[in-house]
Amino acid sequence: MNPYVLTVLLFSLGLGTTLTFASSHWLLAWMGLEINTLAIIPLMAHQHHPRAVEATTKYFLTQATAAAMILFASTTNAWVSGQWDITQLTNPIACTIAITALALKIGLAPMHFWLPEVLQGITLTTGLILSTWQKLAPFALILQVAENAHPYLLTALAICSTLVGGWGGLNQTQLRKVLAYSSVAHLGWMILVAQMAPNMTLLALITYIVMTAAAFLTLEKVNSTKTITLASAWTKAPALTALACLILLSLGGLPPLTGFMPKWLILQEISNQGFPLTATVIALTALLSLYFYLRLTYAMTLTLAPYTINSSAPWRTEAKGPTMPLATVVMLATSLLPLTPSVLALLA
Incomplete structure (x- = not known):
């Protein structure tokens, strides 16, 4: 262009x-x-x-x-x-x-x-x-x-989104569709507290943008759009492939990674507002999303390409574009959890 x-x-x-x-x-x-x-x-x-x-x-x-x-x-x-x-x-x-x-x-x-x-x-x-x-x-x-x-409208949209985002991503082999269903699930978490605590919604949105930017830039760097091509990603960028697993687990919300922070604070806020059943349901739906993130992590690190590559292997290719944005969002997507007290003080 x-x-x-x-x-x-x-x-x-x-x-x-x-x-x-x-x-x-x-x-x-x-x-x-x-x-x-x-x-x-x-x-x-x-x-x-x-x-x-x-x-x-x-x-x-x-x-x-x-x-x-x-x-x-x-x-x-x-x-x-x-x-x-x-x-x-x-x-x-x-x-x-x-x-x-x-x-x-x-x-x-x-x-x-x-x-x-x-x-x-x-x-x-x-x-x-x-x-x-x-x-x-x-x-x-x-x-x-x-x-x-109406609070019931927002809650219904949120629970439906977390369920659909979790179930929809389970059977996908195209990485862009996986990230699309991941987006649907994360949006459900954000909408759930939009009425109770808008600052939590803003925090979840910023965290989601950082983690998704890291995931998209990583896939662009290793030139992967399907699950099957993730198996050969380590030949192109070994260190980035190892960090990509942390990015995916951060999207799933596992501690001690950044993605745990908004989910933890949202669950705490919903429980404090007196909706323990809602908190339990969306916490369980997070396990669905975590499953397909773990599946991608497994494909990226513990498997080899299931076919013989006749051409020369893409071995540690040179960077074609600026890598500073990728390095910045990868660092933010994996290591912001210790700043949670500062974030809470800022949002208060």
């Missing part, structure tokens, strides 16, 4: 997210979401591959549907209450429609069907943007709208 075009598209992504962050009016927030959508579509389709075009079309139709629902909800609320302010979404029907539309935008279950298919059809770099940056603007709106939402 032309560097000037790429620069314009990346600046448009930043503009759309910033506009949504800074807006208090529904129309400005909708405009920011639309700029975000239109900016990432050329990045998704620039391969000119039929699968990429199909994924782009699915993404566009889904996002357009969600944007229309957001406009309908905000207009309905303005008609009933006379308020266009985002935090004044007091009409129950309008609030439910808005939450459903935002859930469709980020891929919460049961509106998640587009996410695995779209991620499967695009490159790992674009998938990284779709899984991290594109979640920021809708989450900013969810945190503002959650105060007026």
